[in-house]
Amino acid sequence: MAVHRRLLEAYGEPRWRRPLPPVAELVSTILSQNTNDLNRDRAFAALRAAFPTWEAVRDAPAPAVIQAIRPAGLANQKGPRIQAVLRAITEERGRLDLRFLRRLPPSQAADWLMRFKGVGRKTASIVLLFSLGLPAFPVDTHIHRLSGRLGLRPPRASLDQTHELLARTFPPETYYAAHLNLIRHGRQVCHARRPDCPACVLRRLCPTGRRSLQGRPAAMRARHG
Numbered sequence: 001m002a003v004h005r006r007l008l009e010a011y012g013e014p015r016w017r018r019p020l021p022p023v024a025e026l027v028s029t030i031l032s033q034n035t036n037d038l039n040r041d042r043a044f045a046a047l048r049a050a051f052p053t054w055e056a057v058r059d060a061p062a063p064a065v066i067q068a069i070r071p072a073g074l075a076n077q078k079g080p081r082i083q084a085v086l087r088a089i090t091e092e093r094g095r096l097d098l099r100f101l102r103r104l105p106p107s108q109a110a111d112w113l114m115r116f117k118g119v120g121r122k123t124a125s126i127v128l129l130f131s132l133g134l135p136a137f138p139v140d141t142h143i144h145r146l147s148g149r150l151g152l153r154p155p156r157a158s159l160d161q162t163h164e165l166l167a168r169t170f171p172p173e174t175y176y177a178a179h180l181n182l183i184r185h186g187r188q189v190c191h192a193r194r195p196d197c198p199a200c201v202l203r204r205l206c207p208t209g210r211r212s213l214q215g216r217p218a219a220m221r222a223r224h225g
């Protein structure tokens, strides 16, 4: 909670981009794998412009989908995966609709999604948290790195294990803001190679920061109070 409160003081209540319905969120999150938000949004917009419905995406010739999502990169892999997931949902549910997941316990809803190739724990957790309003704590590479440096998880915990650990560490009502603010902090301050510990609002709470600041001049340690 101390980490969460400090990040709220620094960044305020964050806003996720406009929430998407669950099938759209799932497609968008698959597109986001191994690329940045801008390329994901470009590919998503191109896909929506090329096909009027998700059923049309599902039934389209594979090359047409691949062509539309090129801006996201790995289009030859992501296109067939998206179509396979859309087909599998239709086969199991009789239509392209994931809203039924809201009625399942969150762990079951995540397991249901993770049976599909290309849908890992992070992707499933994003759909649960941001589209279905279910408690899940998505962990990306920034959050994995930060949680390790802050000592919020054991040093060797994998990315998958960290989802569960952080879901137990943060209260569910903080997941949304904590997830987004930790990512922002990882991008802006706690960089992978050179974390800016002297400027970091978490440095008093962070064992890694305290270690790295030991031995630096007092003026630098006190740069931000």
Ligand code: SF4
Pocket (backbone or CB within 6 Å): 146, 149, 150, 189, 190, 191, 195, 196, 197, 200, 201, 202, 203, 204, 206, 207, 208, 209, 210
């Ligand atoms: S003190 Fe340094 S290592 Fe710790 S969270 Fe801040 S930037 Fe990252």
